[in-house]
Amino acid sequence: xxxxxARGAQAVGAIAERxxxxxxxxxxxxxxxxxxxxxxxxxxxxEFSGAGxxxxxxxxxxxxxFDNDLKGWIDALCLDLANLVARExxxxxxxxxxxxxxxxxHHRAARIAAMPRSGDWWPGGMxxxxxxxxxxxxxxxxxxxxxxxxxxxxxxxxxxxxQDHEIGGVSQQQSAGGSxxxxxxxxxxxxxxxxxxxx
Numbered sequence: 336x337x338x339x340x341a342r343g344a345q346a347v348g349a350i351a352e353r354x355x356x357x358x359x360x361x362x363x364x365x366x367x368x369x370x371x372x373x374x375x376x377x378x379x380x381x382e383f384s385g386a387g388x389x390x391x392x393x394x395x396x397x398x399x400x401f402d403n404d405l406k407g408w409i410d411a412l413c414l415d416l417a418n419l420v421a422r423e424x425x426x427x428x429x430x431x432x433x434x435x436x437x438x439x440x441h442h443r444a445a446r447i448a449a450m451p452r453s454g455d456w457w458p459g460g461m462x463x464x465x466x467x468x469x470x471x472x473x474x475x476x477x478x479x480x481x482x483x484x485x486x487x488x489x490x491x492x493x494x495x496x497x498q499d500h501e502i503g504g505v506s507q508q509q510s511a512g513g514s515x516x517x518x519x520x521x522x523x524x525x526x527x528x529x530x531x532x533x534x
Contacts, residue, residue, distance in 0.1 A: 337428070347365060458485060477497070
């Protein structure tokens with residue numbers, strides 16, 4: 336959890352008070368909204384009655400599907416937080432610069448800077464992966480709802496559009512270039528044939 340700036344802490348505190356939630360719960364939701372790029376959030380906190388999901392446009396799910404009051408309160412809170420993130424560039428304290436001995440290459444740093452982060456190695460905004468794994472120095476994470484497959488090879492992270500494929504497993508072939516293939520409801524498909532998501 337990144338540290339809020341003084342201005343950010345004040346803004347989050349005001350939003351928490353306005354919506355009747357605690358600061359800690361509001362901060363939890365802020366992180367979830369940021370991970371969802373301001374358009375969705377997956378959360379799990381006792382003040383929100385446990386696990387749930389919010390999507391901009393009115394879809395909010397909570398543990399008690401009939402608690403419409405809570406859904407309304409969460410929707411209002413998330414919209415307020417999403418607007419805060421969009422208008423407040425100095426929400427967090429500046430991170431300390433990386434040491435010169437870092438092993439992250441410039442190429443990877445550039446790719447990472449262009450992608451919203453999830454707190455893990457894959458890009459943010461897609462929710463929790465349905466499956467993850469690694470083989471021979473390659474890692475992957477599959478997100479069924481977002482229809483995305485993130486693959487990290489060496490110092491490069493690439494995001495693929497899985498289209499209508501429902502991925503059941505990924506394997507690395509020992510043939511030309513060690514290409515990745517995955518199994519889906521249509522059979523075995525080469526990852527190289529999937530469209531790459533820009534950015």
